[in-house]
Every structure is written in C-alpha cells, then in structure tokens.
Amino acid sequence: MNTARFLKSAGVGAGDEVIMSAYGDTEAAQSVVTVGAQPVFVDIDPSSYCIDPEAIAAALTSRTAGVVVASAFGCPPDLARIGELARAHGLLVVGAGEAEAGPDEVTQRRSHAAFLTGRLTGVRTPEPHEGHTYQRYVVRVPGNGRPDRDAFARALRGRGVACEVPVRAPVHRQPAFRSSLRLPETERAVDETLALPVQGSLRRRELQRMVSSCNALGGLLPTCLAGR
Structure with a gap:
C-alpha cells in the first residue's frame, strides 16, 4: 500500500x-x-x-x-x-502491511518457532498470539538492556548464529522526528530485542545449535557479556 x-x-x-x-x-x-x-x-x-x-x-x-x-x-x-x-x-x-509468505513457509516457520520456544532458556521467547506467522522470531535478552543485548548478539554471531537487532532506534528518537516523548515499552523493546533466524529452509541441527548457543550464553548474563 x-x-x-x-x-x-x-x-x-x-x-x-x-x-x-x-x-x-x-x-x-x-x-x-x-x-x-x-x-x-x-x-x-x-x-x-x-x-x-x-x-x-x-x-x-x-x-x-x-x-x-x-x-x-x-x-x-x-x-x-x-x-x-x-x-x-x-x-x-x-x-501498513508486511510482506506475505506462502502457507508452506508459514507452516514451517511456526514449526521452527514451536521448537525454539520449547527449548530456549537463555532468552525470553515470544508470547503466543493467534495468527502469528513468525516473519521474524524475536526474543528478549535478559540483563542490562542494550549493552547486554548487543554483546549477546556478537557472541551468537561468533558461534555461527545469524541474528539481527530488529529495530535500532524508535521513530520518535530519529533525527527527522526527534522529540522528548517517553514511550517506555517501545524504548525497552528497542534495547532488549533480538531476531533469531526462523526461515523455513533451516534444518533441525541449525535450530539445535541456536538453542545450545543461546542457552549457554544466557547463563553468562549480565556479569560476563556486559563487559565485552
């Protein structure tokens, strides 16, 4: 649109x-x-x-x-x-629409999301919502907000997990729209969230590696990763 x-x-x-x-x-x-x-x-x-x-x-x-x-x-x-x-x-x-995926891709993503949700302990997994297609599997990293989230992401990438920060800055903090408006949930989400890969083409061993890496690193936060 x-x-x-x-x-x-x-x-x-x-x-x-x-x-x-x-x-x-x-x-x-x-x-x-x-x-x-x-x-x-x-x-x-x-x-x-x-x-x-x-x-x-x-x-x-x-x-x-x-x-x-x-x-x-x-x-x-x-x-x-x-x-x-x-x-x-x-x-x-x-x-404001998102790109749509075919039904087979959505089914596979949901299957991957269920696998991750049932096994991840090192991060806070997405809450279930009816109709969720898991275009991205977005978790929250425990600890001290952005510093720990960014350190966690670097450590995951070092272990071969292709994760991404989904939103780098809220719109009301960007130069064209900058304001003193306080939106606590938005700002907290920007600081804590991390998108893990969940595309249908992933294999089970890749998902398991992701689980193992996240769970191992999650036990280190915030004391070890925060200083990286």
Whole structure:
C-alpha cells in the first residue's frame, strides 16, 4: 500500500493527526508528513510489539484523523479493539502491511518457532498470539538492556548464529522526528530485542545449535557479556 496516497485520497492533510507506533514504522511516519499531517507516536503492547489500542485511546484529540496499524514480525495487532475505537471516533484505519509468505513457509516457520520456544532458556521467547506467522522470531535478552543485548548478539554471531537487532532506534528518537516523548515499552523493546533466524529452509541441527548457543550464553548474563 502507498500510505501517502491512501491518506491523501481520504482527505487527510494539514492540521490532522495520525496515530502510529514508534517501533520501527519510519516509512509510515514519513508518509504522514508528506501529506502535511502530524504523526502522533504512541507505545506498543510489549507482548506483540504492535500498537497498543489503549495508547491509541489515550492519544485521541479533536484533530485525530486516523491510525496506522501493522503486524509486527508476523504478529497481528488487536484489530477488534482498534476497530471499536475507529468506529466510535470516526477514524481512518491505515494498514501498513508486511510482506506475505506462502502457507508452506508459514507452516514451517511456526514449526521452527514451536521448537525454539520449547527449548530456549537463555532468552525470553515470544508470547503466543493467534495468527502469528513468525516473519521474524524475536526474543528478549535478559540483563542490562542494550549493552547486554548487543554483546549477546556478537557472541551468537561468533558461534555461527545469524541474528539481527530488529529495530535500532524508535521513530520518535530519529533525527527527522526527534522529540522528548517517553514511550517506555517501545524504548525497552528497542534495547532488549533480538531476531533469531526462523526461515523455513533451516534444518533441525541449525535450530539445535541456536538453542545450545543461546542457552549457554544466557547463563553468562549480565556479569560476563556486559563487559565485552
């Protein structure tokens, strides 16, 4: 979806506000600015990483024209509650979609995710959500936030596990949108999360190596890895 085009066609423009998550949605925020409206950043649900419906409700003003909703790493947002808010306040709901995978790939990812969730102890595994396609398998690293997460990631890569930090900075801390707004769950997620590979092509021995590496390293945090 071309978010800017959709917003413009719906009549969203100067003087309007559009509510959105600050967790990794830079392109959507830029689209709001492009049509002359103001992005209003709110916090996420820490279990799904999607926009928090109650944060939407708290941010509503007379200028609110719409809300941007999107799945996060394959986990769907609470569309039922967001839909209630949209109907009650006459809001435009804009979907910022993720790339879709075929059913076989999704089935394999879910199988891999179940394997990891059942065996990982060195990290905090994703909470189960209906409809999750595990586009990315995002865990939280225990310890002292970003320093320990980054050290953990370096150590995992050293053991041959291709992990990634999914969101490097929240949108409201990036130069184009910088503000003093405090979004604790978003900022905590940015500091703690790490995406482990879960693509369907992975073999069981690769998953097992990932489990062994994470579990061994998790026992070292925070005392040893924090100083690396």
